[in-house]
Amino acid sequence: MPDSRLVVTIDGPAGAGKTTLARRVAAALGVAYLDTGAMFRVAALRLGPDAPSWPGPAIGEALAGLSFSLRGAGSDTELLACGESAGDEIRTEAVGYLASTLATLPRVRAFLRQAQKDLGQRGSLVAEGRDMGTVVFPDASHKFFLDASPEVRAARRTAQLAAMGKPADPDEILADIRRRDEQDRNRAEAPLRPAPDAVIIDTSALDVDGVFAAIMDHVGQGRRAPA
Numbered sequence: 001m002p003d004s005r006l007v008v009t010i011d012g013p014a015g016a017g018k019t020t021l022a023r024r025v026a027a028a029l030g031v032a033y034l035d036t037g038a039m040f041r042v043a044a045l046r047l048g049p050d051a052p053s054w055p056g057p058a059i060g061e062a063l064a065g066l067s068f069s070l071r072g073a074g075s076d077t078e079l080l081a082c083g084e085s086a087g088d089e090i091r092t093e094a095v096g097y098l099a100s101t102l103a104t105l106p107r108v109r110a111f112l113r114q115a116q117k118d119l120g121q122r123g124s125l126v127a128e129g130r131d132m133g134t135v136v137f138p139d140a141s142h143k144f145f146l147d148a149s150p151e152v153r154a155a156r157r158t159a160q161l162a163a164m165g166k167p168a169d170p171d172e173i174l175a176d177i178r179r180r181d182e183q184d185r186n187r188a189e190a191p192l193r194p195a196p197d198a199v200i201i202d203t204s205a206l207d208v209d210g211v212f213a214a215i216m217d218h219v220g221q222g223r224r225a226p227a
């Protein structure tokens, strides 16, 4: 029987607009939204700042028992870690950088890759991350890679934090973004890069509506019904 699941992947660097777009596309398609960056952040909180120097087996042990599930669909999809909603404490720059450091470790990647594939087995979804189109869902129905200059991404992140009542120094945000880019693009395993068959969209000069329209235009071509 042909597989009727719809998997749309949206990869790209921090601040390229993946989250906003992935939520919106998931809502439009009526499927779940998977934020794989949040899974790396949850793992970072669980392991803590000393984990990068631990031997592989200790990391494996600390991750054992960590399970993920999705509740709901569209922009309201909730990522649950061990049945609990992943809280706001994963959303700091420090946790983001620790997540990026841990994301260079093969043990951590292998564990989360399997968890992501398992979630993909359970139904249609829009998956956001760095290696969704290249590694986790190489057979995805539609693949997108969103990019924008570091300056534009830093300005967006600064505005986002201000809107959340957490004003931040724009120069520090730009430095954080460059540091994370460097680490994400240059790691040996699953480095950040577009899949050969991904549609690359530079969002620097586009607003959210423009990017959404471009994505839905591609998804509309040869669209398959969600499971």
Ligand code: C5P
Binding pocket: 014, 036, 037, 038, 040, 041, 096, 099, 100, 101, 103, 128, 129, 130, 131, 132, 180, 184
């Ligand atoms: O997307 P977000 O910024 O929340 O991701 C945090 C970090 O997790 C990224 O900087 C990246 O290093 C890592 N990550 C990854 N692969 C993914 C998703 C996130 O390596 N699929």
